[in-house]
Amino acid sequence: MGTVKVGLAVEDDSGLDSRVSSRFGRAPFLAIVELEDGEIGGVRVVENPGASARSGAGIKAVQRLLEEGVRVAVAGAFGPNAMTALEELGIETVELAGVSVEEALQRIRTRLQGQ
Amino acid sequence: MMVSVSGGKGGTGKSTVAVNLAALLSRDLRLVLADLDVENPNDHILLGAELAGERPVNIMLPFVNYQKCVKCGACGRVCDTGAMLISPDGLPYVIPRLCSGCRSCYFACPVDAIVEGKRTIGYTYLSELELGESKITLVTGSLREGEEHTPPVVLAARRRALSVEADLHLVDTSAGTSNSVAAAVDGSRLLIAVTEPTPLGLHDLDLILEMAQTLGMEAWVVINRAGIGPEDDHVRLVRERGAEIVARIPYSRRVVESYIRGVPIVLHSPNSPEAEEFRRLAEMVRGVVS
Numbered sequence: 244m245g246t247v248k249v250g251l252a253v254e255d256d257s258g259l260d261s262r263v264s265s266r267f268g269r270a271p272f273l274a275i276v277e278l279e280d281g282e283i284g285g286v287r288v289v290e291n292p293g294a295s296a297r298s299g300a301g302i303k304a305v306q307r308l309l310e311e312g313v314r315v316a317v318a319g320a321f322g323p324n325a326m327t328a329l330e331e332l333g334i335e336t337v338e339l340a341g342v343s344v345e346e347a348l349q350r351i352r353t354r355l356q357g358q
Numbered sequence: 359m360m361v362s363v364s365g366g367k368g369g370t371g372k373s374t375v376a377v378n379l380a381a382l383l384s385r386d387l388r389l390v391l392a393d394l395d396v397e398n399p400n401d402h403i404l405l406g407a408e409l410a411g412e413r414p415v416n417i418m419l420p421f422v423n424y425q426k427c428v429k430c431g432a433c434g435r436v437c438d439t440g441a442m443l444i445s446p447d448g449l450p451y452v453i454p455r456l457c458s459g460c461r462s463c464y465f466a467c468p469v470d471a472i473v474e475g476k477r478t479i480g481y482t483y484l485s486e487l488e489l490g491e492s493k494i495t496l497v498t499g500s501l502r503e504g505e506e507h508t509p510p511v512v513l514a515a516r517r518r519a520l521s522v523e524a525d526l527h528l529v530d531t532s533a534g535t536s537n538s539v540a541a542a543v544d545g546s547r548l549l550i551a552v553t554e555p556t557p558l559g560l561h562d563l564d565l566i567l568e569m570a571q572t573l574g575m576e577a578w579v580v581i582n583r584a585g586i587g588p589e590d591d592h593v594r595l596v597r598e599r600g601a602e603i604v605a606r607i608p609y610s611r612r613v614v615e616s617y618i619r620g621v622p623i624v625l626h627s628p629n630s631p632e633a634e635e636f637r638r639l640a641e642m643v644r645g646v647v648s
Contacts, residue, residue, distance in 0.1 A: 293440075296440060297438065297439070298438075298439045298440060298456060298458075298506070299437075299439045299440015299441060299453075299456045300440065301440070302440030302441070302443050302453060302456065303440045305443065306434065306440075306443060306444060309443075309444070309445070309446055312446070324440070324453060324455070324456060327453075328443055328451075328453070331451075332445060332446070
């Protein structure tokens with residue numbers, strides 16, 4: 244399946260231990276994970292520009308993921324604007340929260356391998 | 359002269375105070391009532407009036423000329439509301455609902471690829487109505503359902519209200535202390551802050567009085583639903599904020615009845631203690647106007 248980049252909305256900047264956030268647009272950070280043939284290649288945590296946006300937070304978060312070339316987005320819930328944009332752009336969304344980045348990746352691995 | 363009725367908390371009786379003052383003060387003043395609570399305008403309901411003279415409120419909506427676009431991303435970088443999404447192929451996509459019509463993208467584009475369109479986000483209305491023996495002009499701003507940018511509609515309704523010559527422009531604002539409320543009350547000689555004897559009423563009264571102080575505006579406090587709870591903290595707060603409690607409207611079933619019938623209480627039950635308190639308040643406002 245090659246390399247897939249996954250973007251996860253997270254609550255803190257703790258690499259693979261960061262907690263996946265219940266919300267997408269307003270999460271403080273975004274974890275960008277490279278999966279190489281299903282194995283975790285590398286993780287970077289970046290600030291989410293949506294967190295401090297006055298409006299359009301979801302779109303700003305989507306924009307940041309696009310810059311990273313992300314193909315799959317993970318958060319507890321996505322707002323209507325973010326959801327519309329992600330669907331239009333063909334980015335897969337996974338609704339999942341309350342676990343670490345590592346656990347989230349374990350859980351969605353089977354789903355990703357279907358790609 | 360402009361006088362505003364506001365108060366921070368939603369549902370405290372801002373509109374009730376506004377329409378009763380309008381009914382009383384219009385007896386010897388040319389009065390325009392401006393309902394600038396554009397997300398939920400209801401003065402016309404309380405006055406039993408129909409909205410008339412509809413005019414659209416349009417804001418600029420950008421369109422992209424994709425033949426001119428050089429994929430530089432400048433429009434997306436200047437967009438403050440997230441309405442301009444730059445796709446992976448570098449082309450911008452507009453998300454209309456998020457756009458506030460600020461034109462930043464239009465000015466930022468180096469190749470004039472942003473084309474100016476427009477979008478209707480709300481309406482203003484102007485109704486002439488008779489209340490007992492007097493007449494008032496009611497101007498209403500109404501945001502379209504699903505829209506989120508209130509200031510253009512507030513400002514359009516405000517302009518329309520001010521374009522009607524009058525002795526008194528009485529402004530009824532939305533709840534809160536957002537920039538929409540600040541824009542609505544701007545230029546008022548007096549801000550009448552309506553509150554209620556509840557903890558939330560107290561909390562939001564503090565915010566609205568702080569806003570009045572910041573704007574350098576004289577503030578009067580009206581306690582509505584007086585009697586439903588303790589007012590000691592309200593009294594203390596109002597003193598600290600350099601304002602004054604000028605009226606206490608008793609909690610009463612008659613007020614609810616007048617609301618349901620669409621007749622201000624001063625006309626519905628003119629002999630009630632509530633109507634008497636409104637008359638006293640109106641006299642005080644009258645003293646400021648002349």
